[in-house]
Amino acid sequence: MTTQDDGLDRRDLWARVRARIKAGVGEDVFTSWFARLELDDLADGVVHLSAPTRFLCSWVQSNYSDRILEAFRQDEPSVERIQVSLRVAGQPRPRPSAVATDAANTTTSAPAPAASVATTAPAPAAPAAPRLVRDTAKGDALSGSAIDPRMTFDSFVPGSANEMAFGVARQIANAAINNTVTFNPVYIHSTVGLGKSHLLNAIAHAVEAADPTKNIVYLTADHFMYHFITAVQRQSALGFKEWLRRVDLLLIDDMQFLQGKSATEFGHTLGTLLTGAKQVVVAGDAPPRDLEMIDERIRSRLSGGLVVPISGFDIELRRAIVQRRADQATARFGMHFPAAVIDYVARAVISHGRDLDGAVNRLVAANQLTGELITVPLAEKTLADLIRSRDARRVRIEDILKIVARHYKVPRNELLSARRSRDVVRPRQIAMFLAKVLTSRSLPEIGRRFGGRDHTTVLHSVRKVEQMIKDDIDLAQEIELLKRMLEE
Known part of the structure; x- marks a missing residue:
């Protein structure tokens, strides 16, 4: 990249340009x-940008280059002219003076300050057997979900993204x-793998360690539903309710999966405990406001x-996590993680x-099994599929509802309603x-997320759209565009 005249x-x-665009x-x-x-180069009047997918390259070049x-x-x-090119394997195109997109992304060989996330130690370290946190008065009759002994406050890596939740x-x-x-x-709340479960486990660990007489119940949503349904079938629902209402600390994970009478x-129970x-x-x-399958009163309670x-x-947080896991592997196996590898991962x-944990685990395994030194080329080879995950964004039903509602100018709540007019049904x-x-949701799960519909309704819709795609090339292209927008 040529030196700018104004220095x-x-x-x-690039930060100023991004700020202007966002505004x-x-x-x-x-x-x-x-x-x-990402900004790769600026030379001879041409700005060279890179994007992780061909579709994003094409879309930005066609719609936003001006x-x-x-x-x-x-500034310049x-x-x-603007030129947008494909970034191979999620990395900037090899240019002599490629530049990062953000000052925070500058390469450094020094480890970041202690930062955090709900991640676990490298896989080769044998974990202790999981314990059950249960109501001490009821023994094994009704028990909480298994908690992970590795998920403590000490193993959590705090940083700017999660410092409030950690505190x-x-x-x-x-x-x-x-x-x-x-x-x-x-x-x-957060998307998958950012530390929610770790924090809930850490709370349970800390309280139980300080006072083993506390009635602490940690339950995943599916475990909660299992207990409730079993209690109803055995005509012991009253005992289940009393068990929950005598706890000192109730921790519920994966709330989005709670539904029906269990919710x-x-x-x-929430009202009683509060x-x-x-x-x-x-x-x-x-x-809470986006938990469609949860009763409005519960959402209001949670929001309050x-x-x-x-x-x-x-x-910085990703680097701190990788550094922490690499230090653990070094202490256990005596291997060396160069700073360049830490930065690359x-x-x-x-x-x-979890993918950061998995990356360190893979490098440890590769070193142990092959004897190959841990280097950037080894990381590139070993972590290829994790790096490709940049191109494979996890699509959620909530994303689909948002994109479809915006595209067809239909209120999101109408998509979940019982209305049968053509402008909503299609x-x-x-x-x-x-x-x-x-x-990866099943038909019943999709039906529940769409206003509590039966799985046969979802199956009918899927088959209907498949037929429409065969008969209407314009609709097929329109749906393909929606798919690409969601995958971007």
Whole structure:
């Protein structure tokens, strides 16, 4: 990249351009089309940008090159053209002076300050057997879900993305140990693999270690439903309710999977515990307002407490996590993780904390099995599929509802309603089709997320859209566009 006449740092230039674009197009559009662009070069009046997928390259080049050009010209009037190219394997194109997109992404060989996430130690370390946190008065008759002994506050790596959730979790644990309640209920939410379960496990560990007489119940949503359904079948629902209502600390994980009468029972239990000033901590993959299958009163209860989001990890937090896991592997096996490898993994694996753990585990295994030194080429070879995950975004039903509602100008709640008018039915059918094609959800699960519909309704919609795609080439192209937008 040629030196700018005004001495403007290239990273600052790109940061200013990104800020102008975001201010002009808004947060949603920026996240969809601009967030993953990187500045590779600026020479001879041409700005060279790179994107991780061909579709994103084509879309930005065709639809936003003028806007990007205008944003650059405010600092660099000599810029004449924008060129967007494919970034191979999620990495910038090899240029002599490639530049990162953000000052926070500059390469450094020093480890970042201690930061955090719900991740586990490298796989080769044999974990201790999981324990059950249960109501001490009831013994084994009714027990909580197994908790992971590795998920403690000490093994959590805090950083800017999760420092609030980490601080709140520690405060909850300290308050429970001292028989007080601070925020209640507490609802922690994030996408998969960012540390929710780790924090719930850590709270349970800390409180039980300090006071083994505490009645602590940690339950995943499916375990909660299993207990409730079993109690109803055995005509012992009253005992189940009493068991829950005598706990000192209730931790519910994966709230988004709670539904039906089990969700209603949770609502009653939540109200009782809050009235009795008992601590409740809940984790889910979306804010309370987006939990469509949960009763409005429960959503309101959760929203009325402390809602704590965990955002995606920045480069510093990812590097800190990798450094922590590498240090653990070094202490156990005596292997060496060069700083360049730490930095490469932190930059290349951007999905979530579990993949960062998995990356270190793979490098440990490769070193142990082949004797090959841990180097960047070994990481490139060993982690190829994790790096490709940049191109394979996990699609959620909530994303599908949002995109389809926006595309067809139909309110999202209409897609979930019982309305049968043509302007609602077709988008609803298309949304169900996309949910079947782009997610791993079963037909019954999709039906529940679409207003509690039967799985046969979903199957009919999927088959209907499949036939329409065969008969209508314009609709086929339209649905293909929706799929690409979702996968971007």
